[in-house]
Amino acid sequence: MMSRTYVQLADRAIFKSRYGHWYLIDTARRERERILIDGGAEQVLLSLFTGTSIDVTCRNFSLERTELCDFLQGLADENVIVWCEKATNSTAKCHDIDPPLDSLNALLTNTCNLRCVHCYVSSGKPMVGELTGDEWIQILQEARRLGVFELNVSGGEATLHRKFIEIAEHIASVPTFNANLNTNGILLQPEHEEVIARAFTSVQVSIDDSVATKHDQFRGRQGSFDRSVKTISRLIERGIETNIGFTLSRSNFEALDEIVTLAESLGVTMLNIGLIADLGRASQNSLVEKIGPETANVDPFMEAVYQKLKKLASRRSSVKILLPFRVPGNGAVLDPREKRFICDGDNTQILYIMANGNIMPCDKLPIEPFSYGNIRQASLFEVWTSQQMKNFKLMSPGQLPKCKACPHLKVCGGACVARAYQNGGSLDSPDWTSCVIAQKFSQETPAQR
Structure with missing residues (x-):
């Protein structure tokens, strides 16, 4: 049996402060389960993670060795710490910044092989002055030092970055990165799939309709549906967790049930349903019809979407279905007192x-008014801890005039400020789409209000 002399953080674990509380996080767990460490125990662990021995720690904190070892064994059973015989410093994986930075969305390149009519970043040609592979690796290194453990890599088509393989190899070298790759799947080659299997916990492939010709029309390329579906099957055969991303719009919402059936038949793990954003080519092609207070409750599209989401919320499926709105499921109702920040910032x-x-601050606001800095002029830490970023990230639903006194807040948890901006030009604008959905769910469950 390993000598109980020292402990260190497990390979895929980090110790992180979030809003004044310390948590042990096993980054391999997709459920974001966190072990709260409080009552002074956080200071004991911080001491142990410097390489201080069990015996010295017991003396410094006036602790019984047996009780401390029992506590630590419980953490070892959760796979967040390991016993070791030599002093080991784990403080590089202890993070205390305010606000906490958990996840990084990285748009590697705007280059894309498709011309999707609803692309909110108008992907196709590369942006002027795109980051090099070395620059992205430097960003990822700083992100790790700041406590980032979730990565979402996208584009454009991320695999078209000239140094994609090198970037993916770096991601694979960081045990605490839990990374997802967004791709259309059309251009993936065997050398991509080999490194993807090591670097990414999951891959999300975009499918916009269950009918091949309709999907191809969305994507601007004939045959894209068949190639994407074949890639999904191939990735699953390699043992890579593969998911489908579906962008819900007025032109394809009728296909939603068939998309779920397709996802089930392919054996994907998750179906991620997003709402079309009124930006980029979606805006240029007038694919998003603005919804106002006069039309919100009488719009047949809104009623149809609500009925489909209500059905999906209770559907038994082999596929985990992520809805584009926060809705109650299985009788669950949100407690607005537990939701302190917009954009799911609590989690x-x-x-x-x-x-x-x-x-x-948000991938659905990739526009100049929300560019709070550039990595070539400032570090991640400097931009993340800037007052401008904090003002956005630490905004609460109660600060939004449209949400402040809304009786439906406990159902939706607050409007999406990105959709609000797209709808009315400011973060305070009404987000009638999610508001109407929340109201309908709330009215269906009056006993829960």
């Missing part, structure tokens, strides 16, 4: 970096 704080190095 995960996210930063978005575009291909040219511009840093944004």
Whole structure:
């Protein structure tokens, strides 16, 4: 049996402060399970993680050795710490910044082999001054030092970055990165799939309709549906967790049930349903019809979407279905007192970096007013801890005039400020789409209000 002399953080674990509380996080767990460490125990662990022995720690904190070892064994059973015989310093994986930075969305390149009619970043040609492979690796290194453990790598088509393999190899070398790759799947080659299997926990492939010709029309390329579906099957055969991303719009919402059936038949793990954003080519092609208070409750599209989402919320499926709105499921109702920040900031704080190095608080606001810095002029830490970024990230639903006194807040948890901006030009604008959905769910479950 291993001598109980020292402990260190497990290979895929980090110790992180979030809003004044310390958590042990096993980054391999997709459920974001966190072990709260409080009551002074956080200081004991911080001491142990410097390489201080069990015996010295017991003396310093006036602890019984047996009790401390029992506590530590419980953490070892959770795979967040390991016993070791030699002093080992784990403080590089202990993170204390305010606000906490958990996730990084990296748009590696704007280059894309497709011309999707609804692409909110108008991917196709590369942006002027795109980041090199070395620059992206430097960003990932700083992100790790700041406590980032979730990565979402996208484009454009991320695999078209000239140094994609090198970037992916670096991701694979960091045990605490839990990374997802977004791709259309059309150009993936065997050398891609080999490194993807090591670097990424999951791959999300975009499918926009269950009918091949309709999907191809969305994507602007004939045969793209068949190639994407074949890639999904091939990735699953290699043992790579593969998911489908579906962008819900007025032109394809009727296919939603068939998309779920397709996902089940292919054996994917998750279906991620997103709402079309009124930006980029979607805006240029007038694919998003603005919804106002006069039309929100009488729009047949809104009623149809609500009915489909309600059906999906209770559907038994082999596929995990992520809906584009926060809705109650199985009788669950949100407690607004537990939701302190917009954009799911209570659970995960996210930063978005575009291909040219511009840093944004949200991937659905990739526009100049929300560019809070550029990685070539400032570090991640400097931009993340700037007052401008904090003002956005630490905004609460109660600060939004449209949400402040809304009786439906406990159902939706607050409007999406990105959709609000797209709808009315400011973060305070009404987000009638999610508001109407929340109201309908709330009215269906009056006993839960």
